Amino acid sequence: MSVDEKTVRRVARLARIKVADSELPRLAGELNVILNFVEQLNEVNVDNVMPLTSVVEVDMRLRADVVTDGGYAKAVTQSAAASEDDFFMVPKVVE
Amino acid sequence: MTLTALTIAQARAKLQAREISAMELTEAYISAIEKAKTLNAYVAETPEQARAMAKVSDVKLAKGEGGALEGIPLGIKDLFATKGVHTQACSHILDGFKPGYESTVTQNLWDAGAVMLGKLNMDEFAMGSSNETSYYGGVTNPWRRHNSNKSLVPGGSSGGSATAVSAHICAAATATDTGGSIRQPAAFTGTVGIKPTYGRVSRWGTVAFASSLDQAGPITRDVRDAAIMLKAMASVDLKDTTSIDLPVPDYEKAIGKSIKGLRIGIPKEYRAEGLAPEINALWERGAQMLKEQGAEIVEISLPHTKYALPAYYIVAPAEASSNLARYDGVRYGLRIPGDDLIDTYEKTRAAGFGREVQRRVMVGTYVLSAGYYDAYYVKAQKVRTLIKRDFDEAWSKVDVVLTPATPSAAFAPGEITDPVQMYLNDIFTVTVNMAGLPGIAVPSGLSSEGLPLGLQLIGKPFDEETLFQTAAVIEQAAGTFTAKNWWA
Numbered sequence: 146m147s148v149d150e151k152t153v154r155r156v157a158r159l160a161r162i163k164v165a166d167s168e169l170p171r172l173a174g175e176l177n178v179i180l181n182f183v184e185q186l187n188e189v190n191v192d193n194v195m196p197l198t199s200v201v202e203v204d205m206r207l208r209a210d211v212v213t214d215g216g217y218a219k220a221v222t223q224s225a226a227a228s229e230d231d232f233f234m235v236p237k238v239v240e
Numbered sequence: 241m242t243l244t245a246l247t248i249a250q251a252r253a254k255l256q257a258r259e260i261s262a263m264e265l266t267e268a269y270i271s272a273i274e275k276a277k278t279l280n281a282y283v284a285e286t287p288e289q290a291r292a293m294a295k296v297s298d299v300k301l302a303k304g305e306g307g308a309l310e311g312i313p314l315g316i317k318d319l320f321a322t323k324g325v326h327t328q329a330c331s332h333i334l335d336g337f338k339p340g341y342e343s344t345v346t347q348n349l350w351d352a353g354a355v356m357l358g359k360l361n362m363d364e365f366a367m368g369s370s371n372e373t374s375y376y377g378g379v380t381n382p383w384r385r386h387n388s389n390k391s392l393v394p395g396g397s398s399g400g401s402a403t404a405v406s407a408h409i410c411a412a413a414t415a416t417d418t419g420g421s422i423r424q425p426a427a428f429t430g431t432v433g434i435k436p437t438y439g440r441v442s443r444w445g446t447v448a449f450a451s452s453l454d455q456a457g458p459i460t461r462d463v464r465d466a467a468i469m470l471k472a473m474a475s476v477d478l479k480d481t482t483s484i485d486l487p488v489p490d491y492e493k494a495i496g497k498s499i500k501g502l503r504i505g506i507p508k509e510y511r512a513e514g515l516a517p518e519i520n521a522l523w524e525r526g527a528q529m530l531k532e533q534g535a536e537i538v539e540i541s542l543p544h545t546k547y548a549l550p551a552y553y554i555v556a557p558a559e560a561s562s563n564l565a566r567y568d569g570v571r572y573g574l575r576i577p578g579d580d581l582i583d584t585y586e587k588t589r590a591a592g593f594g595r596e597v598q599r600r601v602m603v604g605t606y607v608l609s610a611g612y613y614d615a616y617y618v619k620a621q622k623v624r625t626l627i628k629r630d631f632d633e634a635w636s637k638v639d640v641v642l643t644p645a646t647p648s649a650a651f652a653p654g655e656i657t658d659p660v661q662m663y664l665n666d667i668f669t670v671t672v673n674m675a676g677l678p679g680i681a682v683p684s685g686l687s688s689e690g691l692p693l694g695l696q697l698i699g700k701p702f703d704e705e706t707l708f709q710t711a712a713v714i715e716q717a718a719g720t721f722t723a724k725n726w727w728a
Binding site: 148152153156157158159160161162163164172175176178179180182183184185186188189191194195196197198199200201203205206208217220221223224225226227233235236237238 | 546561579606609620622659
């Protein structure tokens with residue numbers, strides 16, 4: 146499978162990365178090199194093989210569904226580019 | 241006596257005997273770091289914090305108290321969250337990020353009495369094999385070819401960690417390994433690096449790249465130091481549901497144990513076409529070293545080896561694209577204002593991520609997108625099951641597997657520009673991550689050009705002890721390797 150410039154534009158949009166039109170041919174080329182490389186997997190027969198979900202066989206640890214930590218709104222929002230009253234500030238989303 | 245030349249084990253003995261103080265040792269490292277700026281190993285130095293920690297250590301040591309690493313100065317890869325200190329995964333997008341919390345690994349180290357010297361350079365978000373993708377620039381390998389003053393890369397992604405340990409500007413360093421990022425740079429710099437079994441070390445507070453593959457471990461000057469460091473880093477952590485509830489053994493006890501009767505597997509598939517004769521010779525010498533100490537050499541087959549790297553380049557970018565979705569210009573670091581929220585995301589991520597990271601996020605986004613998920617991601621996870629099955633079968637015949645660590649010695653910056661060519665650096669290490677197994681790189685000789693070369697030992701899940709036991713035998717036979725100091 147190989148990707149064309151239109152697909153690259155769509156993927157960039159999904160990945161939320163701004164890509165200039167002039168960059169599309171280069172990116173398509175680079176992605177195709179990688180996608181061609183992974184094509185080798187088509188040689189492998191995976192009939193009746195389960196996908197690996199955990200590298201070590203263990204039961205998922207469970208705990209009571211209660212709050213055990215938290216309450217640091219200030220510590221969390223201090224890393225933001227813009228915050229006010231312990232809220233993250235973003236450009237206006239609703240007119 | 242040069243204090244910075246001491247291994248952890250040697251420094252520990254002198255600190256406990258009060259022959260040296262933690263402050264003297266720390267000052268020696270701070271001054272060595274000052275003189276080694278040209279290597280670009282550190283991206284943030286914390287001398288004041290180091291002195292404060294050393295002071296506390298000296299009080300404890302004077303009372304005959306203190307932890308397993310009391311007063312030992314360490315470098316920390318920039319991927320580990322350190323409270324109030326530069327933590328940016330060497331990415332532009334995390335500009336100015338100083339977390340309000342500490343990673344479990346670093347907390348374990350501080351609890352054991354270690355001293356923090358600063359944060360170490362790395363490939364951006366641990367994506368790279370040469371440290372060239374760092375926003376803070378490349379790192380220089382302390383090693384150079386015979387009769388050459390040309391700079392070489394230290395490998396990646398833990399390039400700063402490997403260089404700092406090799407150049408004696410920290411006693412040991414933390415590192416992480418998703419496809420070979422501990423073992424490849426260790427091999428390139430003549431240092432020891434171990435990636436433990438997935439789940440042995442908590443991932444909590446470590447910036448995530450590919451969550452099903454990421455695992456932290458140490459880079460050290462010798463095998464004993466790696467055992468000391470891993471014991472301190474490993475823990476059972478309720479904050480990481482993938483951390484396994486098993487006691488952490490005293491790994492140091494495995495060193496010096498006889499390997500008589502141990503079965504060493506040599507996987508024939510690793511003798512891939514184009515394996516450099518020098519690497520093949522090193523591998524044979526390594527097997528000979530183990531045989532001379534009574535081990536039995538057994539040829540084995542790991543038939544799906546060649547598919548590990550292509551499967552990795554689906555799984556790792558897929559998980560990365562998901563993990564890196566959080567860098568949106570809202571919650572951390574860099575923000576490039578746009579016309580609206582989406583435009584802000586897109587501009588921030590275009591400016592904040594380097595080329596390699598963008599490439600991988602886009603590959604990951606593509607393979608996870610509607611209509612492609614089964615063909616790529618699910619298929620790759622199935623191939624992973626087959627890779628793991630190869631090893632499961634091998635363990636009925638052998639106790640440990642011996643392979644080369646890397647296909648070559650260190651190369652020059654700019655020498656490899658094709659991404660797939662760069663990925664091939666991980667060809668011997670990546671299977672280990674795909675199967676979740678422990679692997680150690682141990683320096684085993686020098687190339688004809690005078691550069692360090694390493695061998696890799698792969699173990700059964702949670703059998704790090706056999707890796708230390710076997711690696712110590714190789715080290716005993718091959719010796720340790722120290723770069724000539726040309727930078728200070």
